[in-house]
Amino acid sequence: xxxxxxxxxxxxxxxFIGVTLLAFALIHLIPGDPVENxxxxxxxxxxxxxxxxHEFGLDRPLPVQYGGYIGEVxxxxxxTSLTTHERVLDEFLTLFPATIELAxxxxxxxxxxxxxxxxxxALKRNTVADYAVMGVxxxxxxxxxxxxxLLLILFFSVQLGWTPVSGRISVEYDVPxxxxxxxxxxxxxxxxxxxxxxxxxxxLPSIALGTxxxxxxxxxxxxxxLEVLREDYVRTARAKxxxxxRVILVHALRNALIPVITVIGLQVGLLLxxxxxxxxxxxxxxxxxxxxxxxxxxxxxxxxxxILLIATIVISVNLIVDLLYGVVNPRIRHG
Amino acid sequence: xxHDSPARRLAPLALAxxxxxxxxxLAKGTLVYCSEGSPEGFQPQFFTTGTTFDAxxxxxxxxxxxxxxxxxxxxxxxxxxxxxxxxxxxxTFKLRKGVKFHSNANFKPTRDFNADDVLFSWNRMAxxxxxxxxxxxxxxxxxxxxxxxxxxxxxxxxxxxxxxxxELKRPEAPFLADMAMDFAxxxxxxxxxxxxxxxxxxxxxxxxxxxxxxxxxxxxKDATIRYKAFxxxxxxxxxxxxxxxxxxxxxxxxxxxxxxxxCQVMAFPKPADLAEMQKDPQIxxxxxxxxxxGYIAFNVEKKxxxxxxxxxxxxxxIDKAAILKAVYQGNGQVAKNPIPPILxxxxxxxxxxxYDPAKAKELLSQAGHPGGFELELWYLPxxxxxxxxxxxxxxxxxxxxxxxxxxxxxxxYEWAEYRKRSKGGEHSVIMFGWxxxxxxxxxxxxxxxxxxxxxxxxxxxxxxxxxxxDLIIKAAxxxxxxxxxxxxxxxxxxxxxxAPWITLAHSIRFDPVRKEVKGYKMxxxxxxYFNKADLAPLP
Numbered sequence: 001x002x003x004x005x006x007x008x009x010x011x012x013x014x015x016f017i018g019v020t021l022l023a024f025a026l027i028h029l030i031p032g033d034p035v036e037n038x039x040x041x042x043x044x045x046x047x048x049x050x051x052x053x054h055e056f057g058l059d060r061p062l063p064v065q066y067g068g069y070i071g072e073v074x075x076x077x078x079x080t081s082l083t084t085h086e087r088v089l090d091e092f093l094t095l096f097p098a099t100i101e102l103a104x105x106x107x108x109x110x111x112x113x114x115x116x117x118x119x120x121x122a123l124k125r126n127t128v129a130d131y132a133v134m135g136v137x138x139x140x141x142x143x144x145x146x147x148x149x150l151l152l153i154l155f156f157s158v159q160l161g162w163t164p165v166s167g168r169i170s171v172e173y174d175v176p177x178x179x180x181x182x183x184x185x186x187x188x189x190x191x192x193x194x195x196x197x198x199x200x201x202x203x204l205p206s207i208a209l210g211t212x213x214x215x216x217x218x219x220x221x222x223x224x225x226l227e228v229l230r231e232d233y234v235r236t237a238r239a240k241x242x243x244x245x246r247v248i249l250v251h252a253l254r255n256a257l258i259p260v261i262t263v264i265g266l267q268v269g270l271l272l273x274x275x276x277x278x279x280x281x282x283x284x285x286x287x288x289x290x291x292x293x294x295x296x297x298x299x300x301x302x303x304x305x306x307i308l309l310i311a312t313i314v315i316s317v318n319l320i321v322d323l324l325y326g327v328v329n330p331r332i333r334h335g
Numbered sequence: 336x337x338h339d340s341p342a343r344r345l346a347p348l349a350l351a352x353x354x355x356x357x358x359x360x361l362a363k364g365t366l367v368y369c370s371e372g373s374p375e376g377f378q379p380q381f382f383t384t385g386t387t388f389d390a391x392x393x394x395x396x397x398x399x400x401x402x403x404x405x406x407x408x409x410x411x412x413x414x415x416x417x418x419x420x421x422x423x424x425x426x427t428f429k430l431r432k433g434v435k436f437h438s439n440a441n442f443k444p445t446r447d448f449n450a451d452d453v454l455f456s457w458n459r460m461a462x463x464x465x466x467x468x469x470x471x472x473x474x475x476x477x478x479x480x481x482x483x484x485x486x487x488x489x490x491x492x493x494x495x496x497x498x499x500x501x502e503l504k505r506p507e508a509p510f511l512a513d514m515a516m517d518f519a520x521x522x523x524x525x526x527x528x529x530x531x532x533x534x535x536x537x538x539x540x541x542x543x544x545x546x547x548x549x550x551x552x553x554x555x556k557d558a559t560i561r562y563k564a565f566x567x568x569x570x571x572x573x574x575x576x577x578x579x580x581x582x583x584x585x586x587x588x589x590x591x592x593x594x595x596x597x598c599q600v601m602a603f604p605k606p607a608d609l610a611e612m613q614k615d616p617q618i619x620x621x622x623x624x625x626x627x628x629g630y631i632a633f634n635v636e637k638k639x640x641x642x643x644x645x646x647x648x649x650x651x652x653i654d655k656a657a658i659l660k661a662v663y664q665g666n667g668q669v670a671k672n673p674i675p676p677i678l679x680x681x682x683x684x685x686x687x688x689x690y691d692p693a694k695a696k697e698l699l700s701q702a703g704h705p706g707g708f709e710l711e712l713w714y715l716p717x718x719x720x721x722x723x724x725x726x727x728x729x730x731x732x733x734x735x736x737x738x739x740x741x742x743x744x745x746x747x748y749e750w751a752e753y754r755k756r757s758k759g760g761e762h763s764v765i766m767f768g769w770x771x772x773x774x775x776x777x778x779x780x781x782x783x784x785x786x787x788x789x790x791x792x793x794x795x796x797x798x799x800x801x802x803x804x805d806l807i808i809k810a811a812x813x814x815x816x817x818x819x820x821x822x823x824x825x826x827x828x829x830x831x832x833x834a835p836w837i838t839l840a841h842s843i844r845f846d847p848v849r850k851e852v853k854g855y856k857m858x859x860x861x862x863x864y865f866n867k868a869d870l871a872p873l874p
Contacts, residue, residue, distance in 0.1 A: 033755060037751050048475075094556050157595055166588045281588055
């Protein structure tokens with residue numbers, strides 16, 4: 001077991017180098033210049049430009065800059081934002097809870113609807129219900145998030161007035177950020193109206209962000225269920241005279257869930273990247289919104305640090321999942 | 336749908352009741368402004384963007400003099416009066432007494448604003464050895480430096496507690512307007528010294544203390560900025576109690592929030608939404624001529640643009656009215672001068688080049704290009720306040736020039752790259768523009784058309800014309816505005832005749848405001864001021 005853990009953990013090192021190198025190379029390769037961005041049309045005196053480039057260390061050759069960056073990262077220093085002069089790690093930690101909260105509820109929405117819809121489609125194969133679920137999920141899967149989000153806002157917020165347009169909570173509530181998770185913070189503050197406001201602000205972004213995972217989960221559940229329902233042990237269970245719900249939920253679903261859970265795990269990375277668009281439209285103060293702005297202003301430390309942190313989280317989740325597989329399934333451990 | 340149970344029919348209603356927005360529940364006197372982005376910080380000396388100024392210097396700070404809201408007239412602020420020496424080299428300000436600074440959890444001011452605060456605020460930027468000059472790594476006094484203040488101000492002298500004297504290195508009439516700019520906001524010396532004593536000097540740059548109409552309450556990054564009315568504001572307490580900036584980057588979402596009443600004023604509407612907004616009975620769309628110019632500059636260092644006739648011909652070949660209609664959708668006015676009509680010294684007697692392709696062809700023949708020639712036109716890669724769609728504009732110009740035999744290749748780069756390359760003079764014909772940041776004509780002529788600006792790169796035409804230069808330099812050194820105006824008017828005559836640019840348009844700016852907001856007035860320099868705004872009770 002230890003050898004397996006070490007083997008898996010060792011793979012993290014090249015992944016880490018790959019991610020830092022890629023983030024560094026990409027942001028430096030796209031045209032643009034953080035120093036030039038500090039001044040508008042007015043422009044900047046060339047001497048001052050040189051001085052600032054030097055101050056930020058941007059006048060050094062790229063490999064030297066990369067080496068310096070890796071050195072700092074290994075010492076736990078992700079640098080300081082070129083625009084706000086705040087530490088990248090601090091900015092990330094301030095904003096990350098908002099992203100997690102949104103991702104959690106998007107996933108909740110996706111699983112909560114996707115799983116039953118997939119089961120329904122499998123059980124009612126080739127009926128109107130099946131076609132409806134599959135048709136809707138295909139539409140959801142191919143829907144551009146940006147457009148879908150705006151449509152949700154225009155319909156539910158502007159037309160019907162059911163949900164707020166954007167933000168995390170109505171501006172009338174100034175809830176102290178204890179954990180950064182708005183629902184928990186409002187609960188801690190004991191303010192029920194604030195909690196209700198925070199919950200209502202979560203609805204549309206969760207739907208927008210959860211739509212694609214919902215579609216994937218529904219389709220995956222359907223096909224996994226169909227396969228399992230053909231298995232001998234399901235027929236045996238039925239032949240034993242077990243109630244239909246028991247056959248479906250206990251015998252079939254439990255086995256069908258294995259590939260579904262794998263897919264859900266993979267969607268986590270997708271949720272973090274999809275959050276970039278969702279956060280921008282819904283003014284959700286999370287890391288996606290922050291990264292977009294970092295790219296626009298060519299804030300190298302923010303982009304590099306942000307990508308590295310997100311990648312670290314995804315890699316860690318994957319590592320844990322892999323290790324868990326190893327625990328659950330000895331064939332993977334020894335394979 | 337026969338099996339539609341009552342519960343099912345009521346579900347949407349229940350959902351609506353559960354999450355209905357407490358629209359009327361906003362604390363009375365709270366005005367919410369949907370802003371377009373997050374400020375880089377709250378220290379007006381460090382940053383250069385309008386977004387940051389709107390969040391920092393506008394609500395929370397004052398300058399010695401300020402622009403009257405809605406105009407570029409200079410009015411007293413922290414200075415009650417001022418005198419300018421006949422040679423325009425000495426500016427003496429009499430300071431206002433009884434001006435209070437804000438307070439916060441770590442700082443309670445023990446004294447009123449005085450000359451020490453002016454000296455502190457200025458010397459902190461000017462003096463490299465000032466103890467507060469280098470507090471935060473990477474921080475720079477961008478505006479101070481980019482305005483070339485080091486070459487203008489020699490020293491600031493405290494005459495007495497309520498009199499300060501700025502001694503300049505050279506006569507500089509626009510200096511008064513410079514002092515009304517955001518970077519010249521006045522900080523509290525006592526605050527910085529208190530925070531230094533407490534061992535956290537950086538905090539003074541992070542948590543703002545000013546003398547302005549609103550006090551800082553809280554900032555939730557990328558979400559909201561909260562201010563409250565400053566009871567002891569010298570200019571009279573604002574009518575609203577609380578001001579909240581709801582940061583909403585997407586213009587469509589800002590508009591949706593304005594419609595639902597989640598905010599009462601929004602920044603930067605999309606031009607395409609304006610027509611619908613104007614029809615909405617809940618919304619008043621305020622508009623103001625922009626303090627800006629969109630133009631095309633010919634690099635006169637390159638052939639054939641060194642020939643005035645070629646530049647004039649290309650001017651005449653463009654149908655500006657059609658461009659205005661298509662690109663600005665009516666939200667702009669044709670420009671004939673390098674400064675907008677709302678700026679004093681605008682020479683309205685000047686006649687613009689007529690749209691006359693035949694005459695243009697004739698001029699090209701005279702210049703030795705009877706069959707036309709090929710050129711590269713650089714067009715803006717981004718939307719700017721002075722130009723909503725550079726590409727569309729470039730395509731229309733391309734078609735116009737084609738008619739006189741000039742083949743145009745369209746080129747663009749990423750925005751920062753575009754500016755960098757243009758400063759190096761790589762272009763031959765380039766689309767550009769400028770938004771004035773102070774209400775002085777000098778703020779257009781010198782950075783865009785002055786000989787010094789050829790070196791710095793701000794003069795994209797790289798046009799250095801001795802008679803023109805003499806006029807604008809003399810105007811900068813002449814104390815009286817009426818005399819200066821005459822000089823600038825002459826300069827505009829030379830400019831039009833020499834045609835280093837095609838002046839295209841001055842855009843119009845819009846601030847959509849909900850009807851319950853009273854007393855809100857648009858500013859001339861694109862800032863958003865809320866100290867005069869009030870909220871009428873909802874009907």
